[in-house]
Amino acid sequence: MKVELNQNLTAEDIKKLDADAVVISTGASAKIPNIPGVKNANVTTAVDALLGNAEIGDNVVVVGGGQVGCEVAYEFLRAGRKVSVVEFLGGLIAGGTEPVSAAVVLMLEDLLNYYKADIHLSSAVKEIKEKSVVIEKDGLSEEIPADTVVLAAGFVENNSLYTDLQDCGKDVYLIGDAKKSPGNIMHAVADGNKVGREI
Numbered sequence: 001m002k003v004e005l006n007q008n009l010t011a012e013d014i015k016k017l018d019a020d021a022v023v024i025s026t027g028a029s030a031k032i033p034n035i036p037g038v039k040n041a042n043v044t045t046a047v048d049a050l051l052g053n054a055e056i057g058d059n060v061v062v063v064g065g066g067q068v069g070c071e072v073a074y075e076f077l078r079a080g081r082k083v084s085v086v087e088f089l090g091g092l093i094a095g096g097t098e099p100v101s102a103a104v105v106l107m108l109e110d111l112l113n114y115y116k117a118d119i120h121l122s123s124a125v126k127e128i129k130e131k132s133v134v135i136e137k138d139g140l141s142e143e144i145p146a147d148t149v150v151l152a153a154g155f156v157e158n159n160s161l162y163t164d165l166q167d168c169g170k171d172v173y174l175i176g177d178a179k180k181s182p183g184n185i186m187h188a189v190a191d192g193n194k195v196g197r198e199i
């Protein structure tokens with residue numbers, strides 16, 4: 001099998017390939033919420049923060065208290081940062097309704113409490129400033145310090161290649177997070193397995 005790394009394929013590249021079938025597994029990208037200041041230099045995404053692609057200051061505000069937001073918070077609390085988590089809903093990890101095992105939810109909640117995370121539930125981030133974030137809860141505003149703001153507000157499917165390849169004359173399949181996000185490794189592998197056996 002030929003594996004080519006460091007190639008960013010476009011639909012035009014794929015159309016030129018001598019292939020009968022194409023499997024698109026391009027994953028998902030961070031959802032960027034429409035908040036004033038979201039393009040400021042102190043804002044990064046959960047994946048970039050975890051990969052070490054962004055400078056992380058002393059005061060970190062994580063926007064979104066889902067599984068990814070809680071894991072980011074835990075990572076930077078352990079690294080000695082002061083971390084606030086702002087979550088729209090009334091509980092972390094969708095109040096326990098995300099497709100995550102109850103044990104993982106309890107463990108993350110315990111870890112965040114142990115490391116004294118500053119958790120704001122039923123709260124919305126209204127504005128991102130250079131050194132702080134304005135949040136609102138029950139109609140009341142509060143400003144919390146933020147050297148770095150990490151976006152963990154969900155993901156959107158990267159499915160444009162799939163759309164662009166319709167009618168290209170090849171059998172085109174869409175799998176994994178590109179097909180449905182949020183996903184998980186089990187679903188991505190199961191999708192790949194199913195398509196692999198169908199081709």
Ligand SMILES: Cc1cc2nc3c(=O)[nH]c(=O)nc-3n(C[C@H](O)[C@H](O)[C@H](O)COP(=O)(O)OP(=O)(O)OC[C@H]3O[C@@H](n4cnc5c(N)ncnc54)[C@H](O)[C@@H]3O)c2cc1C
Nearest residue numbers: 007008009025026027028068176177178183184185186188
């Ligand atoms: C912080 C975090 C924690 C997670 N923890 C868990 C967990 O504990 N358990 C679990 O089951 N799941 C977890 N997930 C979800 C899991 O990572 C995904 O569901 C899974 O990786 C999806 O696999 P995929 O192959 O569909 O996409 P990805 O793993 O995202 O792979 C997509 C790949 O396509 C490449 N690509 C995109 N566009 C192009 C292009 N045009 N040309 C060439 N290459 C391209 C990308 O560079 C990337 O390497 C987590 C996700 C995050 C963000």
